[in-house]
Every structure is written in structure tokens, then in C-alpha cells.
Amino acid sequence: MMTPRPTLEGVAARAGVSRATVSRVVNGGSGVRQPLIERVRKAVEELGYVPNQAARSLVTQRTGAVAVIIAEPEFRVFSDPFFERHVRGISRELSANDLQLVLLWVEGESDHDRIARYLSGGHVDGALAFSLHSDDRLAQLIAHSRVPYVFGGRPAAFSSLGTPYVDCDNRGGARAAVSHLVSAGRSRIAHIAGPSDQTSAVDRAAGYHDVLVEADPELLQKGDFTEESGARSMAALLDRCPGLDAVFAANDLMARGALRTLLERGLRIPDDVAVVGFDDMGDVASGAVPALTTVRQDIEGMGRLMVRLLMRRLDHPEQAGADSVITPTVLVQRQSS
Amino acid sequence: MMTPRPTLEGVAARAGVSRATVSRVVNGGSGVRQPLIERVRKAVEELGYVPNQAARSLVTQRTGAVAVIIAEPEFRVFSDPFFERHVRGISRELSANDLQLVLLWVEGESDHDRIARYLSGGHVDGALAFSLHSDDRLAQLIAHSRVPYVFGGRPAAFSSLGTPYVDCDNRGGARAAVSHLVSAGRSRIAHIAGPSDQTSAVDRAAGYHDVLVEADPELLQKGDFTEESGARSMAALLDRCPGLDAVFAANDLMARGALRTLLERGLRIPDDVAVVGFDDMGDVASGAVPALTTVRQDIEGMGRLMVRLLMRRLDHPEQAGADSVITPTVLVQRQSS
Known part of the structure; x- marks a missing residue:
């Protein structure tokens, strides 16, 4: 048996108001007195009336x-x-x-x-x-x-x-960065990692370990992806391992912080210490002094x-x-x- | 006569599927085969069924x-x-x-x-x-x-x-800025206006004219709210009216641009030319050299x-x-x- 679908007219008849009033209430417009609004809503509920837009949405199941x-x-x-x-x-x-x-x-x-x-x-x-x-x-x-x-x-x-x-291929990108440093003859390669509750940081650290399976744990320092944490991490690494000759930072902002600390300590880049970042977004890496080698991901x-x-x-x-x-x-x- | 409201069960019976299947389809979930989805949608449409959330929204008319x-x-x-x-x-x-x-x-x-x-x-x-x-x-x-x-x-x-x-009171703020310059003894006060399709720019220019009813039209220059346009406008004003002794820019970014041009031309601020902006947002005005007098609006x-x-x-x-x-x-x- 086919139940006739409730219409705007049906709601108007049941509520004892005009079609225009129902339309205004149903479409959330203003200008209708509260008692009328309530009568219309009651009729809408009793009849199970669905306004056009909602009906369309129920059929196509799309809101756009x-x-x-x-x-x-x-x-x-x-x-x-x-x-x-x-x-x-x-x-x-x-x-x-x-x-x-x-x-x-x-x-x-x-x-x-x-x-x-x-x-x-x-x-x-x-x-x-x-x-x-x-x-x-x-x-x-x-x-x-x-x-x-x-x-x-x-x-x-x-x-x-x-x-x-x-x-993006965080792990593969990190592997490429560290392999590049190894190929360039670097032997004491440090890693400034990102926060461990973000998988991008975890995967980049994994890529570092893929290449340097037996990396000295002293060469690892955790930052929080900010430039400031990169500067602090670099200082801690230099204090602990003065002989390090390269650092791979898990993002460009931390790599910039590392550059700052290295320059402040009078170290030459890349002669004394080579630096590689990750992201290549905007001019963070390309505008650094010296310009940063990095791993580019296509964020857009x-x-x-x-x-x-x-x-x-x-x-x-x-x-x-x-x-x-x-x-x-x-x-x-x-x-x- | 009270038409019974169509229920989930009613839709299930009409479509010949389980209650759970109707629920999955109606809630947009996956895991239901296309022919079943179509049967359920047809039943929903024929019965004029409204799922709970939509029904609630029809009654309260609120989505949150x-x-x-x-x-x-x-x-x-x-x-x-x-x-x-x-x-x-x-x-x-x-x-x-x-x-x-x-x-x-x-x-x-x-x-x-x-x-x-x-x-x-x-x-x-x-x-x-x-x-x-x-x-x-x-x-x-x-x-x-x-x-x-x-x-x-x-x-x-x-x-x-x-x-x-x-x-915000764009017109009153502009009046205060220009009155301040008049009180300080400035007599050739220029205005760098914003784009005329924005009422904030129109209202700030109106405030300038409220105070300087007979302002020389040569002292008016239109910018586009960018720092660059402020610098260009200031240059045009100086070329046209070398004797000007103050400028009111319709926003701080343009005022900064004006400062730059004035300093490049060897003029002293505020001794030769006083500058006032509008907005006082972040450190645009307070961080300028010299720090900018401005009209503060509470944007937040x-x-x-x-x-x-x-x-x-x-x-x-x-x-x-x-x-x-x-x-x-x-x-x-x-x-x-």
C-alpha cells in the first residue's frame, strides 16, 4: 500500500495556517509569531513531513x-x-x-x-x-x-x-637524507627527531635507523618540530658528541635552529658539520643561510x-x-x- | 486524522530488508550492496521516512x-x-x-x-x-x-x-586621529585612503572630511590597504604637496609604507611629518620605527x-x-x- 507523502499543503491544513507560514517556519525564516511556529512544528512532526531540501538529501544522500x-x-x-x-x-x-x-x-x-x-x-x-x-x-x-x-x-x-x-614517504625520505650524508663521507651523523606522538616523526626516525642500524644512542635528540627546539637539541648534541660531523633534523624548522647553534659555536657548514632537514615548504629551507639541503614533500x-x-x-x-x-x-x- | 509516522521498521518491512540494513543505508554507512541501498532509498522516499537526527532537527530546528x-x-x-x-x-x-x-x-x-x-x-x-x-x-x-x-x-x-x-566606529576613530593632528598644530594633513568598495575605507575617509571640511583634494591619495600601496601613495603625495606636515593612513600597513617613503626621503618623523594609522593589530603599529600612533579597534x-x-x-x-x-x-x- 502506498502511503501518500505528506506535503506542505497537508501541514498547512493540519496546523490551520497558510502555506506561506509553513514555508517560513520550515525554512527557519523569521517573522512568524511563536504560537504559530509551535503549531506548525507540531503538525510537521505528526505528519512526518520532510521539506524539499531534506527530502532531496535523503534520496541522493548528498549534501554537497x-x-x-x-x-x-x-x-x-x-x-x-x-x-x-x-x-x-x-x-x-x-x-x-x-x-x-x-x-x-x-x-x-x-x-x-x-x-x-x-x-x-x-x-x-x-x-x-x-x-x-x-x-x-x-x-x-x-x-x-x-x-x-x-x-x-x-x-x-x-x-x-x-x-x-x-x-608522504617519510621513512624513504629520511633514508635518502641519511644515505646522502653517508655517501658524502660523514661518519658521525646525529638525528634531531620530532615528537613521538606524531607518526611523521616516528617514521623519519625509523628511516634514520634503517641506514644507521647501529647508530650511537648519544647521537639522538628529541625536539618538538619548532625552530627553538632544533637550536636546543643541537647544543645538547654538540655538548655530548663534539666529534659529530652531520645532523639530520626531522623538519626544516628544527634544521634552521640547528644551523643557528652551529654558527654561534663557530662551526663551518658544511665543512665541519653538514645539515639536512625535511619538508621544503615555502622559503624555510631555501631561504636559510646557508640554504638547507632537505627532503621535499608535496603537501598541496x-x-x-x-x-x-x-x-x-x-x-x-x-x-x-x-x-x-x-x-x-x-x-x-x-x-x- | 492522525497519520502514523513512518518508522525504521516500516521502511525495513517495505524494502524487505533487516532493520540494521535500513539503519546503515540511512546513516550513510558503507557495507551494503547497491541493489539493497536502492530498495531502501525507494522505501524511504515512498513512506516519507525521516531519520532521527533529521527529525530532531525539524522539531528543534537547530543543528548546533x-x-x-x-x-x-x-x-x-x-x-x-x-x-x-x-x-x-x-x-x-x-x-x-x-x-x-x-x-x-x-x-x-x-x-x-x-x-x-x-x-x-x-x-x-x-x-x-x-x-x-x-x-x-x-x-x-x-x-x-x-x-x-x-x-x-x-x-x-x-x-x-x-x-x-x-x-567599529571607523568614522569616529578617523575624526579622533585627524583632530589629534590638528591639535598638535599640523595644518597640511594628507589622507591615504583604502579601496572605495570597502565601507571601512569609505567611513574613515568620511571622518577625515568631518574634521577637514575644506581639505585640499591634492592631499588625498587612494591605496589598497597594503604596505606597498602606502609607500607609493606617500611618494605621490610628497611629489604633489612637498609642504605637507602630517598624514593619516586608513590602516597601519599603509602607514608603515608611508613611514618607509618619508625616511627614504630624509624627512624626520614626527618633526617634519607626523603619521597616524588605524587598526593597532599585533605589532604592526607598535613595532614600527618610529612606533605608530594609531586608532585601535577591538577585532576579537x-x-x-x-x-x-x-x-x-x-x-x-x-x-x-x-x-x-x-x-x-x-x-x-x-x-x-
Whole structure:
């Protein structure tokens, strides 16, 4: 038996108001008195009426919008060039597919549930999330929201669950950097690592160890990806191992900090100590003095790939598996090595 | 007569599938074969079934999310400190009200319709929009979307329609800046204006003319709010009016550019030429050499006010009128005047 679908007219008749009034209430417009609003809402609920847009959305199951979630507070979102480049690639690719980007970020853990509600609320077709940390509950909430998603950067806890992600070849890039230093005759190669709750830092350190299997633990120092931590780590390394002749820093900002400390101590670069970074973003590496040898990753391209992966999951949900993409990295040689 | 509301069970029975399958399809989850998905969707449509979240949203008419729309392309959103501060105030105030901020920006005119669709699609409870230009169709689309909204900055075309907005007292601030120069005995006061399609620039120029009713038109030069345009405008003014003894620039970036040109020409600041800017954002004015006298506006506070104004419109739609807020500005005296 075919139940007739409730119409705007039906709601108007039931509520005893005009069609225009129902339309205004249902579309959230103002200018309707509260008692009338309540009568209309009651009729809407009793009849199970679905306004056009929602009805369309139920049929196509598409909103035309994709959430981009950055698991960092607002001040970092706007100050770190990494996010800008990542978002730029995503924005362009979504725009080319006539999808609306809606950007969300996370001020603190209290935002997690609200973001999960928004994702589950049917307001977006999919989600792209990055800068997730390994102790981050957000990754789980996103994975359980039933919205198709792709992560930027290899997720830590989810690697075994077939979580789709896009990352660059952090480990291979680090191997190339350290091999380059070995080929240049360096024998005491230090590593300034990033924070161990980020897989990019973990994978770059793994690449260092792939080449230097028996590396002296004294040659390892952990930073936090800031320039300041690079300067401090370099000082600690020099105090501990004055004979070191090269350093591979897990990102360019830390490598710049290391350059500063080396120059302050009167060491010549690369004659006394060669330096290699990672990222090659903007002019951080190319504008350093001396210009930094580094490992280039295509951050904007990774953003575009995240969108393409998500589109595939949207268009072919039945094929969605553990399809992740690792993009290649390239060693860029400059004066510092 | 009470029509029974269609249920999940009803949809399952009609489609001939399990309750769990309907739930998966309706919630956009994967793992259901395409023919089944189509049967469920057909049943959903025929019965006019509304899933819980959508039903709740129809009753409360709330999604818990607010759109923040910046009418600028991504690269400006991420590079101009004005947006960061504005968004920071908005983000904190929304978060305090347990509302989810979703940020949208505009790469080009082709994005306008998509943003209007998103706003009309019931995905947000309200919208906050800023950096709208006077020739911008987006302002009209937002106003017609039936979603409650508040603009940041006085809109040009809409001023007569009672559009709600938050702005600082651009005209009063400019009057204070120019009066200060007059009090200090300056008699040939130039003005470097901003682009005339932005009301902030128009209002600041109006404040200049309020004080200097008969200002020599030769003392006026138009810039585009960039430091470079300030430097160029200052050069043009000096070539035209070598006797000028003060300049009021419509923002601090242009004032910095003016400082640069004045110093390059060997003029003493403030002895030969006094300089006043507008904004006092970050260290643009305070970090200039010499430090810039300027008009301070509370950008973060304006963001918070936009949220409060929107909340009032959401909670009391029947009272919503042309309630706009103009926040005060303060003259901050430093070495340049």
C-alpha cells in the first residue's frame, strides 16, 4: 500500500495556517509569531513531513559539503604554513568538484563530541582530517561517525584497521637524507627527531635507523618540530658528541635552529658539520643561510589526493577498502651538505 | 486524522530488508550492496521516512553549527592577521555556547551559489559573514538564504534594509586621529585612503572630511590597504604637496609604507611629518620605527559581539530587527605624531 507523502499543503491544513507560514517556519525564516511556529512544528512532526531540501538529501544522500578537520587549535591553524598548504590543495580539488569545503578545528577535547555530532548529523558527505595525534580520541570518533573519511598522515592507532590515509614517504625520505650524508663521507651523523606522538616523526626516525642500524644512542635528540627546539637539541648534541660531523633534523624548522647553534659555536657548514632537514615548504629551507639541503614533500598534492580518495569512497562505497596512498619524497641538495 | 509516522521498521518491512540494513543505508554507512541501498532509498522516499537526527532537527530546528563565511580566497584568509583575530573571537564565543564553528571561504564567484545552497540546506543554525565587498552578490545571497545572519563590517548595499552587523566606529576613530593632528598644530594633513568598495575605507575617509571640511583634494591619495600601496601613495603625495606636515593612513600597513617613503626621503618623523594609522593589530603599529600612533579597534571583541547578536536572533527570532552594534575605537599615541 502506498502511503501518500505528506506535503506542505497537508501541514498547512493540519496546523490551520497558510502555506506561506509553513514555508517560513520550515525554512527557519523569521517573522512568524511563536504560537504559530509551535503549531506548525507540531503538525510537521505528526505528519512526518520532510521539506524539499531534506527530502532531496535523503534520496541522493548528498549534501554537497565536505568537512576538513584540523586537530589543532585555531592559533596553530592560522600560523603554521603546513596547514595552509594542505588546505589549499584540498580547497582547490573540492572546488573543482563543486563540493563545499567547511573547515573545523579543535580548541580542546571538549570539542570532540560536538564535532562527532556534526559529522553524524548528516551535514557533510565526507570528512578529511589531519594533524591527528596518536593519543587523540578524535580519530576514533571520526572513524565511528559513519561518514566516509580520509586521514592526512598515517594514523598511529588505526594502522591495522585499514584506515584510509594519504601520507608522504617519510621513512624513504629520511633514508635518502641519511644515505646522502653517508655517501658524502660523514661518519658521525646525529638525528634531531620530532615528537613521538606524531607518526611523521616516528617514521623519519625509523628511516634514520634503517641506514644507521647501529647508530650511537648519544647521537639522538628529541625536539618538538619548532625552530627553538632544533637550536636546543643541537647544543645538547654538540655538548655530548663534539666529534659529530652531520645532523639530520626531522623538519626544516628544527634544521634552521640547528644551523643557528652551529654558527654561534663557530662551526663551518658544511665543512665541519653538514645539515639536512625535511619538508621544503615555502622559503624555510631555501631561504636559510646557508640554504638547507632537505627532503621535499608535496603537501598541496597530498591535499588533492585526500579529496580524490574520498570521492572514490563516496562514489563507490561498496569498493571502499584500506586504500591509502603514500606519495614520493625527493632529496633537494643545497649548500648545507 | 492522525497519520502514523513512518518508522525504521516500516521502511525495513517495505524494502524487505533487516532493520540494521535500513539503519546503515540511512546513516550513510558503507557495507551494503547497491541493489539493497536502492530498495531502501525507494522505501524511504515512498513512506516519507525521516531519520532521527533529521527529525530532531525539524522539531528543534537547530543543528548546533554556525557558518563563518569569509568573502576572500583561501590565501588571504590564512595570511591576513585581521581574519585570524576576527575568527578567534568568534571561535571562542561559539565554543563557550557549545556551537560548532564551520568556516567557509570564497575562491571566486562560482562559489557563491554553492555557499547559498549550503546555507539553505539546513546544515547550520546561522551565519556570520565578513569582508563582504560592496559589489558582492554574496551578501544578497546570504540575506536571502533565510538563515539568521550577522555581518562583520557595515554592508554597503544593505544599509537601508536593516541588515544586522557589527562594526567599529571607523568614522569616529578617523575624526579622533585627524583632530589629534590638528591639535598638535599640523595644518597640511594628507589622507591615504583604502579601496572605495570597502565601507571601512569609505567611513574613515568620511571622518577625515568631518574634521577637514575644506581639505585640499591634492592631499588625498587612494591605496589598497597594503604596505606597498602606502609607500607609493606617500611618494605621490610628497611629489604633489612637498609642504605637507602630517598624514593619516586608513590602516597601519599603509602607514608603515608611508613611514618607509618619508625616511627614504630624509624627512624626520614626527618633526617634519607626523603619521597616524588605524587598526593597532599585533605589532604592526607598535613595532614600527618610529612606533605608530594609531586608532585601535577591538577585532576579537567584534567577533564575540557578532556571535552574541546572532544568538539573540536565534533565541528570539520574533524580536529580530535592525539591531547592529558599533564598537568604540581608541586613539593610541606613540612616537610617530
